[in-house]
Amino acid sequence: MSANVLDIALTVLLVAAAVWTVSTARMLRSVIGLAATSALLTAILFRLDSPLAAVFELSVCAGLIPAILVSAVGLTARMDDDALARRKRAKLKVFALLPVILAAAAWALVRLNVPLDFALPAAQGPGATVQTTLWNLRQADLVGQIAVLLAAAFGVVVLLKGKSQ
Amino acid sequence: MTPQAALIFGTFAVGAVLVLIVGFYSLLSTRNLIRSIIALEVLTKSVTLLIILAGYTTAQQALAQSLAITLIVIEVAVMVVGVGLVLRIHSQTGSIDTNTVENIKG
Known part of the structure; x- marks a missing residue:
């Protein structure tokens, strides 16, 4: 194929x-x-x-x-x-x-011929959507995202703040 | 894994590894700070593709997409702070060359 x-x-x-x-x-x-x-x-x-x-x-x-x-x-x-x-x-x-590096790497990867018949982990149920996964399974990620965004906003404010006289 | 999925995995995995090499090569060879941020962005493109590819191969697209969305959000935060740092360095030294940054006090 x-x-x-x-x-x-x-x-x-x-x-x-x-x-x-x-x-x-x-x-x-x-x-x-x-x-x-x-x-x-x-x-x-x-x-x-x-x-x-x-x-x-x-x-x-x-x-x-x-x-x-x-x-x-x-x-x-x-x-x-x-x-x-x-x-x-x-x-x-x-x-x-x-x-040259890319051509060599592509040739090596194609020639390597990695066997792809490895055992797969059990798939999620057919009802698993991004929304349910994000809200039910990965709540910690959401908290982390909010924390990272707040930290980034704070960092940018501090970095771009003008010098006080 | 079905032969079709293995074929798709093989094709895109080679692309992801090549993009990873491009990103690392640029990150190691550039002295411009904005270009370093762009090289980091290229690296994250490769990681995003690998995450989605893993989800597609294991039929867990929902989990892979939620992880990819998390990655994109963190990528934006890192990029914005990086750009803020570069602008701060530029306002202090008048340059965005990494050689200049090595010479600053602190």
Whole structure:
């Protein structure tokens, strides 16, 4: 049985978007690449029957996070043309090896041929939904999420507070 | 595991590992703090895919999705605090280069 063409295409596009995100010299293009990576991951999550996680990924990771990163890039100093040219040369040097590493890793993983007939844990009942799992089984996660969000809000307020005279 | 599920797992698992390599490579090679945050984001994409893939393979999508949602929320919190730190460092030193951060007092 051969792999689905759509699955392979999505995987290749995801890796290509991730490589473009980290290797492009301009910061804004890098942020756009990150949003594209998130959008492609969303498509894969839909393919894997996980629509709620996909919607979260699309709205938060492809929408909110790039917006925050663009604001951060806008608040830092602008790079002049000479510095940009130097960075492009440096990036070319640093990331020249990456495609070779990725090709070698992909070849090794495909050749490795890991046996996938391992025993699976018992599946949840057919009535298990994300809502019931989240509210009945993972309440500690919800408390943790609220605590992390509050800590993050507090941290940002402290970090961005102006110096008092 | 059915042959079809094994095939899907194999295809996307290879992609997830490659994205993980890209994220680590970028994290280790960059000196720009905002790029470090972007590399961390790329790493979390790989982890999100692996969690959902594990849920799909074991027919526990509900549990995997709830864990992925938790991961996304924590990812946002980490990213926002990271950006706050970068902006603070930029306002103090005028730079977002990690070499500059190594030289600051404290």
